[in-house]
Amino acid sequence: VMVEAAYRHYGIHARYVNCEVAAGQVTSAVAGAWAMGWVGFNCSLPHKVAVLENLVGLSESAEIIGAVNCAVRADNEFIGHNTDGKGFLTSLQTVADPGGASIVLYGAGGAARAVAVELALAGAAEIVVVNRDRGRGQELVDLIDRRTPARARLEQWQPAHPVPAAADVVVNATSVGLFPDVGASPDLDYATLRAGQVVADVIFNPVSTRLLRAAEEAGCVPLDGRGMLVNQAVEGIRLWTGVEVDAGVMSGVLDGALR
Ligand code: NDP
Numbered sequence: 001v002m003v004e005a006a007y008r009h010y011g012i013h014a015r016y017v018n019c020e021v022a023a024g025q026v027t028s029a030v031a032g033a034w035a036m037g038w039v040g041f042n043c044s045l046p047h048k049v050a051v052l053e054n055l056v057g058l059s060e061s062a063e064i065i066g067a068v069n070c071a072v073r074a075d076n077e078f079i080g081h082n083t084d085g086k087g088f089l090t091s092l093q094t095v096a097d098p099g100g101a102s103i104v105l106y107g108a109g110g111a112a113r114a115v116a117v118e119l120a121l122a123g124a125a126e127i128v129v130v131n132r133d134r135g136r137g138q139e140l141v142d143l144i145d146r147r148t149p150a151r152a153r154l155e156q157w158q159p160a161h162p163v164p165a166a167a168d169v170v171v172n173a174t175s176v177g178l179f180p181d182v183g184a185s186p187d188l189d190y191a192t193l194r195a196g197q198v199v200a201d202v203i204f205n206p207v208s209t210r211l212l213r214a215a216e217e218a219g220c221v222p223l224d225g226r227g228m229l230v231n232q233a234v235e236g237i238r239l240w241t242g243v244e245v246d247a248g249v250m251s252g253v254l255d256g257a258l259r
């Protein structure tokens with residue numbers, strides 16, 4: 001609904017349709033999209049990694065992240081991009097400058113990888129990855145260290161994890177708190193949140209997560225997941241059509257849909 005609202009607003013002669021693609025059908029789906037002349041597509045879970053087999057060209061960050069959520073038609077093939085992290089970065093920049101910042105990132109899945117790589121490429125100084133699964137967390141730390149200018153280190157997620165005091169930006173990039181489990185929140189020692197820290201959640205449903213409410217009570221600057229979602233769509237529409245969409249055109253419609 002939000003992408004089509006932008007198309008209508010800017011008179012873009014295009015449609016944005018949702019297609020359910022079964023596991024094992026990604027290759028056929030990409031070939032079909034190409035044959036039908038699509039200018040591109042978004043690609044969601046669980047296909048963000050599997051789709052790589054069907055794409056030769058990748059943007060810099062998609063190649064580093066190792067996942068694609070947006071494909072764009074070029075002369076002979078679709079080029080894979082990752083707009084999740086860029087959407088998060090644009091959203092964060094409304095409240096803080098990532099340049100030189102110290103980031104604490106909870107989670108090491110697809111969303112966390114995208115967020116970490118974009119923040120690192122945007123000049124974040126340090127990224128502390130906190131994850132339950134040590135192997136997955138270490139993989140992300142190694143990726144940041146190897147492929148970006150930022151420093152990274154791993155903290156194993158302990159119960160009631162204390163938020164590092166030096167963090168300028170705290171990001172929940174796990175799925176904890178996602179609808180319908182709206183009573184859940186990341187297992188943190190909330191007393192260690194520091195007033196003035198930016199606390200961002202990738203979850204956009206619900207908009208006001210338990211984490212963000214606790215952050216607000218602690219005097220932090222809360223940032224909900226809608227900005228990431230809307231701004232990845234802004235980026236996708238720019239890549240597909242060349243039109244620079246005002247995020248506000250989509251955010252009102254998104255709010256209505258989420259309500
Ligand atoms: P993945 O399945 O790839 O990763 C999930 C992550 O959450 C892992 O790091 C996992 O840790 C962690 N996790 C899950 N449950 C718990 C728990 N109980 N305690 C601690 N950690 C936990 O998912 P994605 O990264 O793709 O998605 C994560 C969230 O991001 C989803 O809710 C999704 O909706 C949201 N998202 C939002 C976007 C937006 O535009 N706002 C865009 C993309 C995603 P472990 O490795 O230990 O299992």
